[in-house]
């Protein structure tokens with residue numbers, strides 16, 4: 001039987017490393033774990049990417065780093081997640097395939113009923129067994145956002161890792177059975193969000209950040225090293241499954257929610273109560289819901305309808321607003337956040 005996870009314990013062979021990204025993925029064929037042996041005795045580190053198949057920047061940055069064939073003073077693990085979705089023509093077009101699950105939502109320790117869940121469990125188990133010290137999970141966004149890091153706790157080591165990479169940090173309070181959720185008790189982790197895929201600035205940022213990550217021998221755990229802008233107290237805005245959503249155009253009876261095509265320009269900026277989210281029919285149930293990290297429905301406390309305008313009821317910082325109908329369906333519309341006190345005041 002074919003193993004769900006493909007393994008390369010001594011690095012990626014030269015003939016594979018020389019391939020372009022898509023031919024490489026087609027050759028790999030399934031989730032892949034690569035271990036690049038190091039020369040020192042520092043505990044291993046990991047880079048994970050492609051947990052979402054339409055996010056190409058992390059793979060391209062990682063390949064650029066691997067092709068330099070540096071040996072670090074630690075073993076470097078590289079995980080390529082949803083290889084099948086990424087390789088599916090025309091390439092990097094699917095977050096996950098029909099019949100699959102979102103690969104960054106299945107690290108829940110449940111029985112491995114599918115090949116995809118088997119691969120996820122093997123990744124989790126193998127990384128933990130390696131004595132991993134740190135992990136950076138590289139993603140793209142589906143809308144315009146600044147580059148930022150996501151942390152799932154506010155321990156100094158975690159924040160030091162995040163601020164080594166960038167200066168905008170989102171404190172993630174939801175548990176979504178992500179890879180970070182599965183590891184963050186035992187490993188210093190953060191996600192690196194590299195803007196839209198396919199842009200040279202996104203790739204440049206990812207390469208810079210990963211080089212800093214690999215080049216820093218010690219990640220202090222006792223004190224915060226750098227300040228950053230931190231956002232938290234997240235509320236998740238989702239669109240109901242049966243709602244018809246459209247970006248742009250007017251409300252004309254063929255849509256239950258019409259979103260401004262450029263709604264993502266407000267990502268990571270403070271907007272005031274009354275800020276327009278989109279247009280909805282003036283009567284009937286709202287096509288969206290808002291939930292907080294405790295799972296409470298906070299729709300009425302977050303959104304209001306004024307005629308056919310759907311607006312925010314309070315000052316907030318919208319983040320991760322998408323411009324993709326597919327992302328609305330498969331994930332969410334955006335999050336509402338609040339600025340948290342600066343890190344330097346917390347020491």
Ligand SMILES: [Zn+2]
Nearest residue numbers: 052055139140
């Ligand atoms: Zn992602």
